Amino acid sequence: MLNKHDCKSELNDAQLRATPARIALMELFENSLEPLDVQTMIDYLQKRNITADNATVFRIVNAFTQKGLTRQIQLHENKFRYELAARGEHHHLICNVCGKIEDISDCKIEDFQDEISKKKKFVIKSHALEFYGTCNNCQK
Amino acid sequence: MLNKHDCKSELNDAQLRATPARIALMELFENSLEPLDVQTMIDYLQKRNITADNATVFRIVNAFTQKGLTRQIQLHENKFRYELAARGEHHHLICNVCGKIEDISDCKIEDFQDEISKKKKFVIKSHALEFYGTCNNCQK
DNA sequence: TAGTATTTGCGATAGACTTGCGTTAGTATA
DNA sequence: TATACTAACGCAAGTCTATCGCAAATACTA
Numbered sequence: 001m002l003n004k005h006d007c008k009s010e011l012n013d014a015q016l017r018a019t020p021a022r023i024a025l026m027e028l029f030e031n032s033l034e035p036l037d038v039q040t041m042i043d044y045l046q047k048r049n050i051t052a053d054n055a056t057v058f059r060i061v062n063a064f065t066q067k068g069l070t071r072q073i074q075l076h077e078n079k080f081r082y083e084l085a086a087r088g089e090h091h092h093l094i095c096n097v098c099g100k101i102e103d104i105s106d107c108k109i110e111d112f113q114d115e116i117s118k119k120k121k122f123v124i125k126s127h128a129l130e131f132y133g134t135c136n137n138c139q140k
Numbered sequence: 141m142l143n144k145h146d147c148k149s150e151l152n153d154a155q156l157r158a159t160p161a162r163i164a165l166m167e168l169f170e171n172s173l174e175p176l177d178v179q180t181m182i183d184y185l186q187k188r189n190i191t192a193d194n195a196t197v198f199r200i201v202n203a204f205t206q207k208g209l210t211r212q213i214q215l216h217e218n219k220f221r222y223e224l225a226a227r228g229e230h231h232h233l234i235c236n237v238c239g240k241i242e243d244i245s246d247c248k249i250e251d252f253q254d255e256i257s258k259k260k261k262f263v264i265k266s267h268a269l270e271f272y273g274t275c276n277n278c279q280k
Numbered sequence: 281t282a283g284t285a286t287t288t289g290c291g292a293t294a295g296a297c298t299t300g301c302g303t304t305a306g307t308a309t310a
Numbered sequence: 311t312a313t314a315c316t317a318a319c320g321c322a323a324g325t326c327t328a329t330c331g332c333a334a335a336t337a338c339t340a
Contacts, residue, residue, distance in 0.1 A: 021318095053320060054297085055321080059298090078219070079295085080218065093262055116271060120233060120244075122233055129268070129269045133266070199287080200287095203287095218326085
């Protein structure tokens with residue numbers, strides 16, 4: 001969890017100008033447990049009285065992603081979500097009922113990945129693994 | 141690989157009328173090694189001089205999917221792809237350079253899935269696993 | 281072959297994302 | 311602190327994927 005000041009220097013380090021919208025969005029990312037979609041970001045900025053239209057927010061997250069601050073992911077919705085790249089690659093557990101998205105940090109598929117890589121002569125750079133189902137809360 | 145006649149009976153079995161577009165698309169699915177997007181299907185129909193607009197093709201694949209003939213998947217693009225359901229659940233190996241998509245049939249993550257399910261008290265109904273990288277051809 | 285229910289074509293619509301362009305505003309330098 | 315440069319933004323228009331309603335066409339059944 002970084003404060004406003006830290007977010008600013010994080011932006012500077014990435015050679016991005018620290019505008020109000022960018023600072024606020026970095027704070028949002030730092031304090032968020034779930035990967036965020038663009039609409040959520042726009043709503044958040046509005047709540048904080050920071051004006052930023054649709055196109056601007058898309059440009060901001062694209063810049064973040066290009067500079068390696070965030071990562072773009074896709075969870076079988078027809079839209080992208082974004083999460084902090086610093087948290088490392090991980091997987092997601094997605095509830096089909098309430099939509100809750102949980103991170104899974106321990107990755108157990110390295111061996112499988114190596115096997116596939118050798119067998120198919122494919123250089124694997126990344127992977128995406130998602131589990132879909134019903135979370136503990138929604139089973140009740 | 142099924143011929144025109146077999147595709148027709150496959151449609152009948154699924155209680156779908158065998159229209160030219162549907163027969164042609166079943167043939168395309170049967171002869172295709174990759175999951176298909178809607179634009180590819182439209183192009184294919186055009187080449188065979190079968191008129192079918194965007195809305196129709198979407199309706200066709202939705203009908204196929206609803207009847208269990210095909211499965212709808214998403215591969216980190218903001219669009220759907222469809223593949224024959226009969227080939228069973230499997231994973232994908234995607235080349236970032238040429239876009240080639242290869243199927244991986246042997247799934248080795250059941251144990252991991254069980255472990256997550258117990259730890260998080262989550263009922264897992266399905267999972268998606270994709271590997272991204274560079275295929276053998278594109279390494280040269 | 282006629283009747284009917286399904287399917288299609290067309291047009292409109294919606295949502296996610298992008299782009300061009302003129303204006304605004306961070307930031308480096310003096 | 312004032313100035314200048316360039317990155318970033320706002321707005322509007324446009325693209326692409328996907329869906330929907332309705333009238334016309336067509337596959338199947340009897």
